[in-house]
Amino acid sequence: MVDVLVIGGGPVGLFMAALLLQAGVSVRVLEQRTGAEPHSRAIGLHPPSLDAMEGIGVARDLVAEGVQIRRGLAVGGGRTLAEMSFAGVSDSYPYVLSLPQTRTAAILEQCVRQLDPAALHRGVRVKHLNDDGGRVTAEAVAGGAAVRYTAAIAIAADGVRSTVRSQLGTPVRAKDYPDSYLMGDFADTTGFGPDAALFLAAAGIVESFPLPGNHRRWVVRLAESGTGGDVRWLVDSIRQRTGIDVDPASNSMLSRFGVRSRLVHRMVTGRTVLIGDAAHEISPIGGQGMNLGWLDAVALAPVVLASLHGKHVGVQLRDFEAGRKAAAARAARQSEINMALGRPLPAGPWSLRNRAIEAAGAVSVVNGFVARRFTMQ
Numbered sequence: 513m514v515d516v517l518v519i520g521g522g523p524v525g526l527f528m529a530a531l532l533l534q535a536g537v538s539v540r541v542l543e544q545r546t547g548a549e550p551h552s553r554a555i556g557l558h559p560p561s562l563d564a565m566e567g568i569g570v571a572r573d574l575v576a577e578g579v580q581i582r583r584g585l586a587v588g589g590g591r592t593l594a595e596m597s598f599a600g601v602s603d604s605y606p607y608v609l610s611l612p613q614t615r616t617a618a619i620l621e622q623c624v625r626q627l628d629p630a631a632l633h634r635g636v637r638v639k640h641l642n643d644d645g646g647r648v649t650a651e652a653v654a655g656g657a658a659v660r661y662t663a664a665i666a667i668a669a670d671g672v673r674s675t676v677r678s679q680l681g682t683p684v685r686a687k688d689y690p691d692s693y694l695m696g697d698f699a700d701t702t703g704f705g706p707d708a709a710l711f712l713a714a715a716g717i718v719e720s721f722p723l724p725g726n727h728r729r730w731v732v733r734l735a736e737s738g739t740g741g742d743v744r745w746l747v748d749s750i751r752q753r754t755g756i757d758v759d760p761a762s763n764s765m766l767s768r769f770g771v772r773s774r775l776v777h778r779m780v781t782g783r784t785v786l787i788g789d790a791a792h793e794i795s796p797i798g799g800q801g802m803n804l805g806w807l808d809a810v811a812l813a814p815v816v817l818a819s820l821h822g823k824h825v826g827v828q829l830r831d832f833e834a835g836r837k838a839a840a841a842r843a844a845r846q847s848e849i850n851m852a853l854g855r856p857l858p859a860g861p862w863s864l865r866n867r868a869i870e871a872a873g874a875v876s877v878v879n880g881f882v883a884r885r886f887t888m889q
């Protein structure tokens with residue numbers, strides 16, 4: 513019997529565990545994978561998340577490994593239409609930190625292990641949760657054998673296909689979008705340095721972000737679902753839409769993704785709370801999903817502590833749920849705007865849109881507002 517079971521040892525579950533362990537709570541993290549997740553999905557860490565990482569003492573490690581993106585450029589028709597500086601968005605971290613999710617998760621895992629070497633249980637797949645009103649028992653499988661864990665509270669951070677969410681029968685508001693993208697990491701030969709660049713091409717947007725080790729991530733909107741999908745197509749599309757040559761031999765990651773959003777009706781059911789992608793899936797365009805999950809954890813930690821100290825937390829839980837669902841809905845709307853701006857357009861509307869972006873970018877109040885929205889402030 514421990515205080516809290518965290519189901520899922522992704523970036524959100526690990527961060528949640530670290531917050532609670534640091535406050536003296538006994539925690540077990542149950543993670544089905546035996547080793548680290550190999551794919552680097554998220555790369556952008558926003559200022560509020562870096563502030564939160566300070567709380568568990570890992571901000572410095574993250575910043576030491578990442579690239580500080582202090583500026584975003586909107587490029588169209590071969591010229592810079594707008595520059596967005598992140599200088600004014602935060603006193604502590606006036607940038608978006610670019611670091612592959614694999615490294616972020618590794619740093620969080622190390623932090624959890626330092627706080628309690630016995631906290632993370634890998635190779636444990638949770639099949640069922642049973643809430644008897646006084647405690648929660650997780651029925652799981654580890655190495656082919658059935659195992660059980662019992663706790664006062666369960667926090668499910670088990671991702672977009674959440675077993676716990678399905679088992680609770682939590683209703684979900686779902687939306688599928690027509691957009692799909694191909695993303696790949698390559699050696700950086702652009703000269704953009706630490707700047708992010710959005711190429712507003714008529715054929716569809718191309719996003720380009722710096723990565724550590726002089727690499728860059730490229731994300732290209734597919735012309736229509738079903739076309740494109742290999743390194744050659746990606747490199748050719750980058751050249752056609754941006755004029756930039758990327759070396760296909762330097763490709764180190766390639767991934768194609770479609771876009772959906774999901775938002776649960778309830779994050780809290782009895783003694784179980786859903787957080788991270790298990791509670792809300794957001795389009796990766798705009799890079800908010802992981803950050804949103806961390807901020808769920810920041811909001812939930814004091815409520816869990818109060819509950820473990822015997823306080824009645826009904827009102828706090830309702831406020832937590834309402835606040836985090838509203839934040840997820842805001843992030844989903846923001847990503848819809850980002851996706852809409854990147855869709856292909858015929859020549860006339862394309863040039864009108866780019867002129868509008870250029871005009872808006874020249875107004876410092878608008879520029880500052882977009883920078884704050886973009887960095888989740």
Ligand SMILES: Cc1cc2nc3c(=O)[nH]c(=O)nc-3n(C[C@H](O)[C@H](O)[C@H](O)COP(=O)(O)OP(=O)(O)OC[C@H]3O[C@@H](n4cnc5c(N)ncnc54)[C@H](O)[C@@H]3O)c2cc1C
Pocket residue numbers: 519520521522523524525542543544545549553554555556557613636637638639669670671672674675676695767769787788789790796798799800801802803804805
């Ligand atoms: C292409 C792409 C790019 C992205 N870029 C960004 C970005 O730049 N910035 C950003 O903020 N977000 C981004 N995201 C979103 C981000 O990757 C997710 O929001 C983030 O991974 C969510 O973390 P999580 O811990 O909630 O879930 P996950 O990372 O999915 O972790 C869930 C964990 O639970 C484990 N698990 C699942 N079921 C069980 C079970 N039954 N028992 C035990 N363990 C279980 C899984 O093995 C997994 O380790 C991107 C996503 C994609 C697809």
